[in-house]
Amino acid sequence: MQKLLNNRHFLGLLFMLPAGVLLLVFLTYPLGLGTWLGFTDAKLGREGVWVGFDNFIYLIGDGVAQLSLFNTLFYTAFASVAKFVLGLWLALLLNRNLPFKSFFRAVVLLPFIVPTALSAIAFWWLYDAQFSVISWTLTRMGLITQYIDFLGDPWNARFSAVAANIWRGVPFVAICLLAGLQTISPSLYEAAALDGATPWQRFRWVTLPLLTPIIAVVMTFSVLFTFTDFQLIYVLTRGGPLNATHLMATLSFQRAISGGSLGEGAALATLMIPFLLAAILFSYFGLQRRAWQQGGKD
Amino acid sequence: MSKFTRREFLKTTAGAAATTSLGVGSATWMQEALAQTKWTPEKGAKLRVLRWKRFVQGDEDLWMANTKKFTEKTGVEVRVDNEGWEDVRPKAAVAANVGSGPDIIVGWFDDPHQYPDKLVDVSDVANYLGGKYGGWYDVCQKYGKRQGKWIALPLAVIGNAIVYRESHVKAAGFDGIPKDTAGFLKLCQAMKAKGTPSGFALGHAVGDGNNWAHWLLWSHGGKLVDDKGVVVVNSKETIAALEYAKQLYETFVPGTLSWLDPSNNKAFLDGQISLTANGISVYYAAKNSPDPKLQEIAKDIQHARFPIGPVGKPTELMQTTQMFLFKYSKAQQAAKAYMAFMMEAEQYNPWMKASIGYTGQSLKAYAANSVWTDDPKATPFRDVASLMLDHAYSGPLGYASAACLADYIVLDMIAAAASGSKTPAEAAAEAQKRAERYYKV
Numbered sequence: 001m002q003k004l005l006n007n008r009h010f011l012g013l014l015f016m017l018p019a020g021v022l023l024l025v026f027l028t029y030p031l032g033l034g035t036w037l038g039f040t041d042a043k044l045g046r047e048g049v050w051v052g053f054d055n056f057i058y059l060i061g062d063g064v065a066q067l068s069l070f071n072t073l074f075y076t077a078f079a080s081v082a083k084f085v086l087g088l089w090l091a092l093l094l095n096r097n098l099p100f101k102s103f104f105r106a107v108v109l110l111p112f113i114v115p116t117a118l119s120a121i122a123f124w125w126l127y128d129a130q131f132s133v134i135s136w137t138l139t140r141m142g143l144i145t146q147y148i149d150f151l152g153d154p155w156n157a158r159f160s161a162v163a164a165n166i167w168r169g170v171p172f173v174a175i176c177l178l179a180g181l182q183t184i185s186p187s188l189y190e191a192a193a194l195d196g197a198t199p200w201q202r203f204r205w206v207t208l209p210l211l212t213p214i215i216a217v218v219m220t221f222s223v224l225f226t227f228t229d230f231q232l233i234y235v236l237t238r239g240g241p242l243n244a245t246h247l248m249a250t251l252s253f254q255r256a257i258s259g260g261s262l263g264e265g266a267a268l269a270t271l272m273i274p275f276l277l278a279a280i281l282f283s284y285f286g287l288q289r290r291a292w293q294q295g296g297k298d
Numbered sequence: 299m300s301k302f303t304r305r306e307f308l309k310t311t312a313g314a315a316a317t318t319s320l321g322v323g324s325a326t327w328m329q330e331a332l333a334q335t336k337w338t339p340e341k342g343a344k345l346r347v348l349r350w351k352r353f354v355q356g357d358e359d360l361w362m363a364n365t366k367k368f369t370e371k372t373g374v375e376v377r378v379d380n381e382g383w384e385d386v387r388p389k390a391a392v393a394a395n396v397g398s399g400p401d402i403i404v405g406w407f408d409d410p411h412q413y414p415d416k417l418v419d420v421s422d423v424a425n426y427l428g429g430k431y432g433g434w435y436d437v438c439q440k441y442g443k444r445q446g447k448w449i450a451l452p453l454a455v456i457g458n459a460i461v462y463r464e465s466h467v468k469a470a471g472f473d474g475i476p477k478d479t480a481g482f483l484k485l486c487q488a489m490k491a492k493g494t495p496s497g498f499a500l501g502h503a504v505g506d507g508n509n510w511a512h513w514l515l516w517s518h519g520g521k522l523v524d525d526k527g528v529v530v531v532n533s534k535e536t537i538a539a540l541e542y543a544k545q546l547y548e549t550f551v552p553g554t555l556s557w558l559d560p561s562n563n564k565a566f567l568d569g570q571i572s573l574t575a576n577g578i579s580v581y582y583a584a585k586n587s588p589d590p591k592l593q594e595i596a597k598d599i600q601h602a603r604f605p606i607g608p609v610g611k612p613t614e615l616m617q618t619t620q621m622f623l624f625k626y627s628k629a630q631q632a633a634k635a636y637m638a639f640m641m642e643a644e645q646y647n648p649w650m651k652a653s654i655g656y657t658g659q660s661l662k663a664y665a666a667n668s669v670w671t672d673d674p675k676a677t678p679f680r681d682v683a684s685l686m687l688d689h690a691y692s693g694p695l696g697y698a699s700a701a702c703l704a705d706y707i708v709l710d711m712i713a714a715a716a717s718g719s720k721t722p723a724e725a726a727a728e729a730q731k732r733a734e735r736y737y738k739v
Binding site: 043044045046047058062063064127128129130131146147149150151152153154157237238239240241242243254255257258259260261 | 384387388390391392394395412413416500501502551552553554555556557558561564565568570697700701704705706710713714717719728731732735736
């Protein structure tokens with residue numbers, strides 16, 4: 001026993017065991033179970049039998065599922081890009097020597113701190129067809145005559161949901177990027193300034209390359225969070241109007257839990273995995289290439 | 299469709315009165331005694347009940363008081379858990395699946411039909427109650443029974459009706475809500491012209507959306523499935539319903555496509571719409587408000603039944619709630635005694651009263667409860683169980699009917715056709731395809 005405990009390899013394994021068990025029980029098992037359910041016709045309250053790719057074949061031909069895929073891609077792409085641009089801009093602003101710097105940095109985090117279910121309700125009121133304060137203000141200003149149908153028109157509803165998501169997601173991106181910005185040594189900027197670099201050149205050749213690893217990580221998370229968003233849509237529209245805002249996550253819940261088709265819902269959730277993997281692989285292999293970070297060309 | 303007629307009512311009550319006046323040894327007393335002995339709680343029995351969280355405080359207060367009474371009488375400890383009404387369904391399903399959980403669940407719609415073999419046959423309780431209280435309404439029988447056996451006890455129907463502003467309907471030139479769909483459309487058009495429009499939820503509103511959408515489809519003779527569960531929604535009757543929906547939609551206030559359950563309540567109480575479909579909650583919200591403006595609205599509010607369409611009979615959908623008992627329960631006799639106890643007149647009548655009209659009776663004798671007459675505005679909610687069809691109409695209840703309702707197939711079809719995003723033919727064809735998937739199994 002003593003000998004075994006003195007063995008580096010054995011000891012290493014032993015120390016890793018708790019973490020390994022945690023991962024296995026709380027990560028691998030549920031994921032495996034979910035994937036397996038997708039290949040069965042399980043219903044809520046009834047165990048299913050193996051049906052192979054039946055669920056997937058049906059979902060690929062299902063108009064609502066197709067629409068939810070489109071909505072999810074649209075939602076993710078649009079919101080992620082906007083969150084990145086706004087987040088980076090905000091981070092650059094906050095990185096300057098502003099008066100009340102800490103105060104502003106704290107305030108910026110607010111949308112991220114408020115529970116999504118609560119902020120979603122606030123947006124639900126903002127977007128209400130009858131009580132929207134936005135419509136009310138615009139009407140009072142004489143800019144519009146009829147209240148805007150934020151959540152009743154398919155495209156309005158999509159953009160409204162995206163806007164709410166951006167509002168909630170920007171602080172996360174901004175604060176993470178701000179942390180990245182603070183690690184960049186001021187001497188690099190001084191050197192660049194001495195060389196006569198314009199602000200744009202300093203950003204392009206100093207800030208951006210050094211920030212890329214952080215951007216990669218932050219954007220990976222941002223894309224994953226957006227792609228799997230649920231609460232916001234569920235509170236705002238429940239996937240309506242006419243399923244125009246149904247994301248794969250909300251549709252999966254509707255089919256599996258409310259509708260009882262556990263297998264089909266699980267299959268729909270499983271269908272999200274390839275997209276999520278692609279997002280991760282892109283960020284790791286695309287954005288974290290060392291050569292590029294160090295100013296080299298591909 | 300069977301209405302509890304006055305004659306039937308007289309028969310039961312007169313019978314009861316006669317027997318009680320005979321004094322000792324009366325049939326009622328015997329029946330009472332029988333009920334007490336019929337289900338003797340197991341020794342040391344304890345019960346866990348899961349039910350949906352109240353919509354009105356009175357409901358929960360009385361439910362708990364009745365439960366306490368049961369414990370005092372029988373010594374059986376009962377724990378009641380309240381959960382959000384939409385969370386009860388998944389929890390019940392999980393309980394059925396894993397074989398442990400609450401003994402009794404008060405769930406919704408066709409929950410019991412999802413896992414009938416996991417439930418205790420409660421025919422004895424149902425027959426006892428039905429015999430004593432004038433029988434169960436037809437729709438309650440369909441919800442509670444499977445293959446001739448009772449697998450659940452229908453507790454109540456959450457009533458729904460047309461809610462309108464009397465003065466606005468009068469101003470539009472109508473004396474009340476027309477009884478037919480054609481007249482109803484004319485009313486809505488006239489109200490729109492007067493600037494007091496109507497509005498019905500077309501977003502994914504679980505209750506308010508589904509209810510009126512099914513009424514609309516059925517009123518024109520359309521239905522999702524036939525008696526055998528074959529999907530027949532793509533029919534000329536459905537197209538007619540969708541054409542009607544299109545015309546009706548034009549009379550709505552803008553924005554109904556985004557409406558969820560609370561939206562029509564808010565719009566109505568704010569005076570933005572003058573006619574909608576809802577439970578009795580709009581009226582009570584106005585009546586119990588300290589705001590004089592809402593008090594005025596409350597005085598102007600009236601309720602009416604949905605108009606009858608070309609099929610010539612009422613075709614309404616409402617939420618049904620049932621109690622069911624799981625086979626894994628170790629205290630099945632105690633549970634049956636509890637379920638019977640809660641539905642006895644001494645408990646059920648005060649409970650119904652405290653629920654101020656949210657809960658419509660499932661047993662015909664309780665139509666005599668004064669909650670329907672104390673305030674005449676509650677009267678239209680009295681006969682809800684006799685006017686409604688089950689959501690699987692006219693097919694069997696089960697997994698497919700639940701899935702189609704949860705997937706908003708009928709509601710989406712109506713919303714798509716009404717708003718013009720699809721033609722009626724396209725919308726019906728799409729609904730057909732979506733429903734076929736579920737009924738295939």
